[in-house]
Amino acid sequence: MTQIMPASKNLSPVEFQHSSSSYINREISLLAFHKRVLAQAKDKNHPLLERLNFLIIFSRNLDEFFEIRVSGLMKQIDFKTITTAPDGIPNEVIIEQISESAHLAIQEQYDTLNHILLPELENYGIKFIQYHNILEKHLDWIKHYFFKQVQPVVTPISLDPAHPFPRLVNKSLNFIVSLEGKDAFGRQIELAIVPAPRSLPRVVRLPDELTDGEEHYILLSAIIQQHISDLFPGMIATGCYQFRVTRNADLTLAEDVDDLAVALKDELSSRRFGRAVRLEIANNCPNSINDYLLEQFDLDPQHLYQVNGPVNLTRLITNFDIPELRFKPYQAVIPKALRNSNKIFETLTKQDVLLHHPFDSFKPVINLLREAAQDPNVLAIKQTLYRSGPNSEIVQVLAEAARNGKEVTAVIELRARFDEESNITVANLLQEAGAVVVYGIVGYKTHAKMILIVRREAGKLKRYVHLGTGNYHAGNARMYTDYGLLTTHEAICEDVHKIFQELTGMGKLLKLKKLFHAPFTLHAQLLHLIEQETAHAKAGKKARIIVKVNALTEPKLISALYTASQAGVKIDLIIRSICCLRPQIQGLSENIRVRSIVGRYLEHTRVYYFHNDGQEDLYCASADWMGRNLFSRVETCFPIEDKKLKKQIIDYGLLSYLKDNVRAWELDANDQWHAVSPKDGEEAHIAQQVLMQQRTLPTTA
Template sequence: MQNFQHSSETYFNRELSLFEFNRRVLAQAQDSRLPLLERLNFLIIFARNLDEFFEIRIAGLMKQLDLNAIARTPDALPTEVVLQALSQAVHESVKTQYGILNQAILPALQNQGIQFIQYQDIEEKHKPWIANFFAKDVQPVLTPISLDPSHPFPRLVNKSLNFIVSLEGKDAFGREIAMAIVPAPRSLPRLIHLPAEVAGSADAQIFLTAIIQQHISDLFPGMRATGCYAFRVTRNADLILSEDVDDLAVALKDELSSRRFGRAVRLEIEEDCPAGIIQYLLDEFDLSEQELYRIHGPINLSRLSSSFDRPELKYPLFTPIIPKIFRKQQSMFDILKAQDVLLHHPFDSFQPVISLLKEAAKDPKVLAMKQTLYRSGPDSEIVQVLAEAARNGKEVTAVIELRARFDEESNIMVANILQEAGAVVVYGIVGYKTHAKMILIVRRESGQLRRYVHLGTGNYHAGNARMYTDYGLMTTQPEVCEDVHRMFQELTGMGKMAKLKALLHAPFTLHSELLRLIDQEIAFAQAGKTARIIIKANALTEPQLIAALYRASEAGVKVDLIIRSICCLIPQVKGMSDNIHVRSIVGRFLEHTRVYYFEHGGEKKLYCASADWMGRNLFSRVETCFPILDARLKKRIFKDGLINYLQDNQNAWELQADGHWKKAACTDPAQAHSAQRLLMEQKLLKV
């Protein structure tokens, strides 16, 4: 078999692949089959994804370039080549993004009586209300900053909205000031409801930028504003913590303050801004034309979310279903003693997980509760229940991953709440993010201790459970429960690697076992037996696993990959990946389940996991991968979570050997198949 060398012939570039996912999200906004406000929402999601892409991915590449570091990626593309390719792709996509907004979505919304009023849309009838609102609510919190020798260019916070103003005349001190900066108040919303009697429509909102631009001269008495241009700078927002810290929480708080002023990586500015002013800003932020984005419309579409109550312009309401087994007035513990239960969110409600914790918090037989928390938030019902359990005298242990990106501050608050309630709070392992999703409840029954476990593919976040697809397994299987117990000991103690019987876990056994399972599938194929691998994950980047899948393809193993975002594997290349097909599902819900299936000579091994097939998950995080042992549940996941998605021809994209994603086509409405819609319909039939 071939030895697959690192090159662009054998691996797609990770960053380019990630941006291709964002393009698939943007394509949803172009899909006229979708409700209008949902198309707008996909534009917003694209904008938010793009912000993070610049803050983390582009920022990382620019840092490599600044340090003259050689990136050792499997595709072997030079950093400057990747940055140039990304710049071209992002500029094209931003142009498409605003084309969709200005030419399709905003006109269609206006036809539905929904207005987003920009500066150029202000009419005479609006002006008295705007003047009054500006004087009462906006001007008192504005701080214009002149640019002169005594007022150097201010430090502007990451992603803050600002205006650069060109001026004529002299100020109160007789100085001729040519330019000023006006930061938009972060305390004010970016969209303000315009009264129906003013707008002529009940659903009208005006941009804060429009209000400020309309009255910008009011901020400079005796002078004249000759131009006012909104702009926004995006900065490197990645946090780098030394492993040699005394207190992780304290170190993280210090780093969070610096995130706001990292190295600039992107400048967005209104497209009619004069070239001289643009160059002035580029020089101030040490950026080039490659990092400049001239915007034809509102800057920062992620703030374009609205509270319009227009259900006819949104997806039909879907309420997650509580499985029948939980609808009886019966103890959660009695239910789980009788059988394993599988929850498939958001089609199944997340409520049973909360109900289990609530019952445990009050049950006098429960002695201990342990849980990992990655993104939960201080307002989370789960956090409140764990705090209540601690106050009730339970031994509550929470393993909180403080470094969940962009949720660090929230996680510190969660830790404080639980500590104040008397829970034992552990921050995991420095250098290894705790990404596993585990709950362990210990209960005394008939003089013996029994363990109850929940393992999931997604975070313990009720909001995410309504938007992300995830699996959760609730079980009392002894080997699984013992393994979870040992993993918690591993996280909170200082012992050796836990030896597990049923679970695979990173950073110890998961990677090697996945390689072994692939090799076994190769052996089955070489022996003339049916061999098949189906992997559903968010990302596939790890080179050794990709090379193993190439070897499997060569051996005749049929490989189907359902990868939501990044895929560095190149499919459908003769002699390398003929038997590998890759697809991505982008639909109403964010696909987040991780399922690994191996035919295994007819034994059909199936695992769910918290880990993607990425180096960071396999080597730098604590992850769980749990087998589905119940034949009934295994069959259900195989049918609903894998085959169902392989049949999707409405929301599926297929990866081509040249790196492009092709939308699956279905010309016959009778053959239309949407995996997510089918799962919703199935649940509604069972109500």
């Protein structure tokens, strides 16, 4: 057992529990998760192209980390805001720690790319041509491509008194060029900026005649660098260095806006030119130019990241058709209850149906809506939409239902980060079809996942409900693990109806019978459930808590878990990304184990289990255990009461994940994550693989 941290040896367990030392900083914890994703790129148990994909995911994650989390810290520093985080660490210190850790991670990222992945890809005939490895046989083709495809759309910008440093778009690829000579107007220009056209592909496949039929790709940056002097006739380019600036991309909306959609459109345009937070530049760029760019972007040297390769690895995404280098295809199944039935309403009248994506298909959700859209007995459909593009089947079916005369109500959360523009398009599409579209509650994101269908049966109205832990997005349902419950349970359906009333209408808080919901009852109920388990432990009864969420940051819940641990409650936390709780500290949290699963699919289920003296209370939810989910969002938490479905989630959605000894990481008392591996004589257990295998068995329910 790891002992209490040295800095806190003089504190009693109670004092430590209520001190800032008992919390891990959320930004540092989130960066640690991104590094766990990066580690997958070196894991030879993954197919090669999947390892490249993990490297790209890390790059994309890090972009958002700087755009949102680091930018938030820098904004607080700029405005001299005193930190209110429970860990109590000053923002300046956190920025320094992030810089140190991120620099090491990015160095590891490019070392992995250059020394592991690219050489291994070459063994399969896949090669990326960068500027330093252009061959003589490539030159004619590159020249032709440059003058026909690139030069006509490139706009070089000289840096002189008449041409100040340009406003460069967030995360755009640019080149800074050092020059000698005079231009057509006799000006002595020393520096210029060349923005790479965003309309051009960043990776271009070379023709087969140059590659002997192998898949060779050349980077757009290499093509531009090869012919950079041709953009400045009569002058000599003495240096050309790619760079990219990352900017604050968070949106701020006033709570007294007249029209949320209009206000959001205005804010979206400013996202491209927010405050700079990171500068990435080629590692061969002279210090004088580095300093010049840092000055232009008002950044300190700690925000400079010199990289040995493309400054935007997310654009390395290419469709390679080499099955042996990919995960073996998995075909999601239809649950047995729905497999042989074309009438979902009849099935749900008889029993609840549980969906566990991506192991179970997302089609039953779409089919439910499609059947409702076409059924003359269906009167109304209500649904929340958080991330659903305009081309999604669900949006198209909702539009069809509206055109068929159904009363369709869509609660669309316009502010789903980085999907704002898409959601505005969805709202317009549904409104044009005749649906009623509302944007939820200003100041509270609508993050709940709910469908409510009202159908006339035998002269009475009957409700059908879908509740989920994840978004109504078919693409996500193939990559994220999520639960969905299809039910006609009267109390649950009535609760969902009341929540829709809250979202679309006016009135006082309505009391719910089965569901907990944020921002009203969920936090208090979670505290009650933890305290109930603590009381059982103090009474000498068996006490157990298992929580599976994406993040745990809320201080009161963490403190309650510490108290439960001290009472003897056995607590297992399966946290995908951020965990601010410190486990395994003697006298405080020795009964708490924290693990994270990073595998083929992104873990996204939210499940809460409480032993409750043998009753085994089990809940699925749309909410993580974060302050924003519990106090600033509309969230739902719903019970799983059917014994068969409850056992299915406990066995395969919780206990199996606690046995995973291949894709799991565990957190120690010193904030360090350690990869788990099978012990001597122990069989390998991969929870996601078990679920795939379980679904392919003939007896699968």
